[in-house]
Amino acid sequence: MGAQEIWNSVGPGLAGAVFGTAWWFWVDAVVCSAITVPFLHYLPGIAASLAALMFNCVKKEELVEYSPFDDGEGCRSRTWLFLAYVISFVSLAGSVGMLIEDALVEGRPSTWTGVAGVLQCTFVLASGLVFWTSRSANEF
Template structure:
C-alpha cells in the first residue's frame, strides 16, 4: 500500500516556490490587499452615497501616505549600512520610518473611531460604510507591513 503513490510526480508550481519568488509574492499580496481596501471603500461610497462623508476619505489618504513612507526606506538604510549622506543619515531614515508607522496607526485608529462614533453609537440604519472604512485602513496597514517585512531583501539584508 505504501508504494501506491511513490511513482506519482506532481510538478511544482512556479509561483509558490520559496526563496527567489518571495519578493514577488509579497509584492503581489500587498498590492492585492491595498487594492481590495480601496475597492471596498469606493464600493461603500457608491452604494451608500450619503453615509460616507468627504472627510472620511482622509483616513485612507493618510494610510496610503504611510505605506509610501514606510516602504521608501530599506532596512539597510535604517541600520546605517547603505546610507551615510543626506540630511541626518541613518537617524533621519529611522525618524521617517517612525513617522510613517505613526501615520499608519493613526489612520487605523481614526477609522475605528469614525466607525464607533458615527455608525455604531448613533445607530445608523446602514453600518456598512463605517465597517468598510475600517477594513480599508486595516488592509492598507497590513499591506504596508507585508511589503516591508515580507520581502527577503529587506528582512535579511
C-alpha cells in the same frame, strides 16, 4: 530557489492585491451608502495610503546598523519610519472613530461604511508591510 527569493517575487503582487482589496471595500461602501459620505470619512484611508508609501521609502540597509549618537542617515530613516507608523496608527484610530460615530449617530452613513473604513485602513497598512518585507535589500 529559496524561500526569500520566492517571497521577493510573490510579495509585491500579493501587496498589490491586498491594496486593491482595501480600496474595493471602501468604494463598495461609498457606492452602496444611502446618503452622501462626507469627505472626512475618506481621510483615514488616504492617510493610511500615505503612511504605507512613507514606510516603503525607507531602505532596509539604513536600519541595520544603529548608533544612539548617529545624526546621519540611520537617524533620519528611523525618524521617518516612526512618523510613518504614527500616521498609520492615527489613521486606523480615525477609522475606528468613524465606525463608532456611524453606528451611534442617526443621520450618518451606515455602519457598513464604518466597517469598510476600518477594513480599508487595515488592509492598506498590511499591504504596505507585505511590500516592504518582500523587497530585496538592494532595491531603490
